[in-house]
Amino acid sequence: MEDLKDFGEPLEFWQYFYEITKIPRCSQHEEIIREYILKEAEKMGYRTEVDKIQNLVVRIPGKSDKEAEKLKVVLQSHMDMVCEKHDRTQHDFAKDSLKLKLLEIDNEKWLTAEGTTLGADNGVGIAYQLTIMKKIRDGSLDFGGIDLDLLFTVDEERGLSGASQMDKKLISGKYLLNLDSEEDDRFTIGCAGGRVFIGNIKYEKELIRNVNLIAVKISVSGLMGGHSGSDINKNRGNALKILAEVIWKTNTEFDVFINSIEGGNLTNAITREAHAILFIEQSQKNELEAFLKGVIPNIKMLYEGTDSNLEISLDIMKDFIDKTAFSKDFQNRLVDLFHLMPNGPISLHPTSEGLVHTSLNFAVVHTLENLIEFKVSTRSLTQYDKDTLFEKLKTIFKISGLDINIEVVTLYPSWPPDFNSKLTEISKQVYKNLFDNEVTIQAIHAGLECAFFSYYYPDMEMISLGPDVLGGHSPDERLKIKSVAKIWKFLIALLQNLD
Template structure:
């Protein structure tokens, strides 16, 4: 049991963070969390409205003639990831929070599931701010607050895309979706989705006319993580590792594949994957071969917090289809999967040690007549992402596969503005509080600010927040002391903004 009194200040933050952790809020299932925040906002005396797509807008009008219009923005949903052995229904079950220590530092995490600190910290900070304004503990007479809670950020920034432009016609916007208390984010890459369909041909298992062993090969133990922020850290992709294993098995043994499956979210590096297949060899030989392969792969991954496990599960023939992928087609598919891109594409030519473009091989699913693959490319240049899609298409063509490759939308690029008044104010406040300057960076991740920048180019924006690590994975954690550090910065920026004369 986590006790609020043992945590950092403000206590209002922890009260709300714990409360919202009890409310299911996977992307597309934001009704209950929206209703909770709406009711709490109204209880505090503030006007609320819900737009046509479910975004919640709370208004706290200025008490001054010298009005400074400011948006505080966060998103309602979270990425719902769990370990395979964890019994947790994200549609109804509350998260089980616990405190851990890493190198003497206190962190809050969840048992076997993602924590939802992305963007639960934004929700909790917004609610704590409203609570203190309502009680008059904090006063910002000149600030005209619009506090925006958007829906379905994690699956494509849907709420941000659909928000009315008039809501964004303000002076400043502070987005509370940053993962580092020493960093201000002032730009982000755009995201571009690609869907691949590969046509399958199947044959009757009886046509093989051999005594085959049915097995499931399961990949687990990988760290995963955010497919933008962690894509350059060398972590293993469970789909790519499975593709490598199946490619090598297909050369070493006779295998006949039924299903290949892995990944379940564009925004997460796949941590787990599996394939069901028939094997024309003893299980002992397969186990020996995979044990050696596991050692080889782990040797490469050992510095990246991965611990690959290759698990072989015995199956009954009744658990698999009577039809398998046609063997020659299977060989071409495995060769292509082995070669398909994943990871960093280009380092930024102007920003030191910053990733410009990347791609995440996010999801693979097998149906009776097709294999479906889903990609998310990220870049500061839309043309580069288009070229990655073209290369995927060319590779499928070279593999002789009947396939369709199509772009599936995306979100905007937020170009950094180093001259903005909001940035200068934030740097001043941070430096005065911490006796050093903050880090100023752009984000290799999709932020709603990228969409807002398209809708309202004149809006000055910044992203800030406390320390969150391993977001979008069951290792996600929020640093306890960082919550207080960030709160002081956040409130200092608001106080400084309220002094600005328009």
């Protein structure tokens, strides 16, 4: 790591961000980062409040004593991060600091973490807020009569539960600036709504008695993964869908017995790795290898240029001791279901070019005792299409003939865009004045906490912004160094121009 002073302004941002990368903060485990923020705020003499779901707000009063002259503004980020790592990476997210590394790509400096997510989503938002808090305290920043509420929410990545269950009295204001976007020349003013559900499929296994059967593992790896909303239209491979295709073809051509299927971790991440363990006659091993050699190039061709490191492998499991497999009827129905499961963009927005309207991420499969558990995330810009997709999925599950129990674990609204709001117009003008360029104003397919904020506070105008972050929700996540200063400059100018 270089000296933080070499990262550019503001230095306080980089000092805070570095400290944040030392703090464990996976979703639902935000207690240490919350305590860190609380101590910083209390050290500077600011009032704080924590609601029942454990969201935190730091209140920074403006300098005017007259209520009529005060303007209330909320700056918001989330405290948790996506905790993803490569299988080969030794890292305990519950206690280990991230191992930071500088990259230089096309003459641009980027900050990343070795083998894990960086947590720039949304560590950059936290660092911006803490820097503003510190600079107001030391007198180097002055926003006059603006009352600032610095809102830090919990559990955004798992299902937006901090925003959805927040105490409605915790904040108030005319404007809300969400610091959770990842392109410094695009500001977001609308987003998709979503539904995340878990499916449990009951099964019974049978004992493998044929001594001529051997256990093999078919694995899918090397994929980029990424955000299941913003990256869903980038033709990145989903390891579970690729595995399902390979297993379906294998199950059709050979007399195999499936022991287990595993893949995925988070519903908001495109699955990068998956595998299945199955039994096959030892005499057919070479035939299976030859068969897969014919199938694999056709699958890899689909991802040339977008997921070129895709690997599909077959390994002998010499020491595998679990000699059980699904019944043939269950196996056939399960493989059919997973092969038919929709995935990726379902429809595009009719008038906004390139914007995904409705999508599905087949995210997780675990083989548990007596249950196959799978998780699916669906998103749409409209409630109607979100419900219609869910209806279609339930129909597919019914047709499969499997005993499937569905539990919806997350349901969040869309954030309808207002392209003519006062905040949008001020933001466009400030950006133009600073950088002599037009900023892109957009709605996105990913879910943002602003969906709940706009629902709870319909009169509060909102916008989402942030520095350039690539590879979100994957171990390839990286933050562009110089982009941090650009968004800082804009953020301060925007606050100084609000009325």
